[in-house]
Amino acid sequence: MTATDVLTGQLDLLTLLELQTLPTAPLHFTVGHYRPDELDAAYEYRAKSDGRMGVSNWSRQWNGNQTGRNVTAGSAHRTFTYGADLRCNEHWRNPDCQCMGDLLYRVYCHDCDWWGGIHENENQAVEDMLNHCWPGWQYRPVVTSAVKPNGGYKFNVPEDYPKEWQYPGAPVRTARTAMSGRHVPGRGPWGGYDVGVMEAGE
Structure with missing residues (x-):
């Protein structure tokens, strides 16, 4: 060179x-x-x-x-x-x-x-x-969820759950136990946040 x-x-x-x-x-x-x-x-x-x-x-x-x-x-x-x-x-x-x-x-x-x-x-x-973004989210009913055998979560949403909160991106509040309270993006049934709510006594 x-x-x-x-x-x-x-x-x-x-x-x-x-x-x-x-x-x-x-x-x-x-x-x-x-x-x-x-x-x-x-x-x-x-x-x-x-x-x-x-x-x-x-x-x-x-x-x-x-x-x-x-x-x-x-x-x-x-x-x-x-x-x-x-x-x-x-x-x-x-x-x-x-x-x-x-x-x-x-x-x-x-x-x-x-x-x-x-x-x-x-x-x-x-x-x-x-x-x-979602005023009033904290007043939505708390639902339960469980891990599905093939992965993902099944949410037990009651029939009387507000219809106006069942659309793309809407958050959901789920009952959680200690050490599992993180708000998880995209995991809710409508693709929004899965907001952890500590169960009584936790």
Whole structure:
């Protein structure tokens, strides 16, 4: 390889770097109003240089990898749940770590172009969204459910369950036991959130 070839290769690389377009969303934690696709692009951009573990541990960026999306066809409110880890990198190996920071969550409604508040609990973030998108959800009857032999869930919805709450994307409230109270996106009988309600005494 000649000196000219090396120089040409360097110039080509510099040209590519100059032409590379940075994501719209910042490569760090933000409270700004960015769409999920913008946050995803920023997360993927940084993951290319830092790796998956690096971007999760150091960037503090919002990402939907550990949460979920509720995008049932026909739903009036397609939602995206995002998390950000603001804890230091000692939290998982040092139980006495006293650093500031926590896992944070927020939910975006695509159809309203609306972000909910930032919460330290995923269920709270989901309920914030439900209050905005599905007012009155907390007054719906609680139903029971069971795991089907071939996978999935069977919901025991009574005949008098409100018809106006039986359409694509609508949430359902299900009775749960301890340690199983997470609000699960897309698992409800109408493709909406399966909202966990702790049974009395739990």
